[in-house]
Amino acid sequence: MYRVSGDVYSGNCFKVKLLLQQLGLSYEWAHIDILKKESRTPAFLTLNPKGKIPVLEIAAGTVLTESNAILHYLAEGSTFLPIDRLEHAQVLSWMFFEQYDHQPSVASARFIVRYLDRPPEHEQALQRKISDGYDALAIMEHHLQSRTFFVAERYSIADIALYAYTHVAHEGGFDLTRFVKIREWLARIRTQESYVDMDA
């Protein structure tokens, strides 16, 4: 059985939970509190030398890290990952966008507000992350003008990856009112079979 080390309120961990549920796979969940430095203990660092969550244990001693690589592993052979060479690469393109442009802005802003309680010394960084986050959201809104999902008009792990932190962007101070297509897409994802909420 798969074992995930993570925190369901982390978008990167929630992605994995959502896909596992939607694939109908059994798993154990080991809760890791990063604020209590549980991802920096010697035992955890043996599991993942990067000291980060989520971690997927596939079998004893077989471990996979990086949320989007975990999604790819779990989705292979399912409808959540296209077989077509170009569509497959397009899914990955949005997942790299998510980790490089979206996560460091949208997710980091939420971390400062929700987890660090918005300390004054982080205010300048927060404002820059909010500005960069709106740029990332504008790219998504533009792409969704003529599409229902990010790639090939089908729900895929690209949508799951981008949904994870977008659907809680308001917790970082983002106002999605003007992002009409993003809001429709968020609602569409919630109607997918076996969808579960972050706190479910």
Next chain:
Amino acid sequence: MYRVSGDVYSGNCFKVKLLLQQLGLSYEWAHIDILKKESRTPAFLTLNPKGKIPVLEIAAGTVLTESNAILHYLAEGSTFLPIDRLEHAQVLSWMFFEQYDHQPSVASARFIVRYLDRPPEHEQALQRKISDGYDALAIMEHHLQSRTFFVAERYSIADIALYAYTHVAHEGGFDLTRFVKIREWLARIRTQESYVDMDA
């Protein structure tokens, strides 16, 4: 024929050039100077709304963005991308690490030093990037203690992705003297068939 829009001195673009050469594929290269804002012109934004390089044009109107997604597209079916499900995901895991942990530190420090000429107002950010960059390099060094390449003891697009900015890390102020395994791995990559330098 493939057409790449990019700048060979950008590690993200060099990755694509290196793999195209090693696969023996023909391509045209359209030079884009980001400092002259050539990636922000209306024509370029039509090609890639994100305004970033590299961009791969596969056919008229068929465009792929994000350097590591481009590597994946080009490498599929070749020895540069494992077929095995777990090894495939491990390659992606290192590529996500490259974009999330390595690029924003190692590559960004180089950008501040080489392209912006290390302005005093960026010094604090530079020092943080150098510190984060050494953390990323330490993760790589640890992994390479018992390995010749990042995944499955074979040269893959994970190595190409990580090589791109690591081999020019000194331009950002990094000293690789103590990273013995990384230096051996860098030298090993230069011996791979059809290897080309950034400025070749």
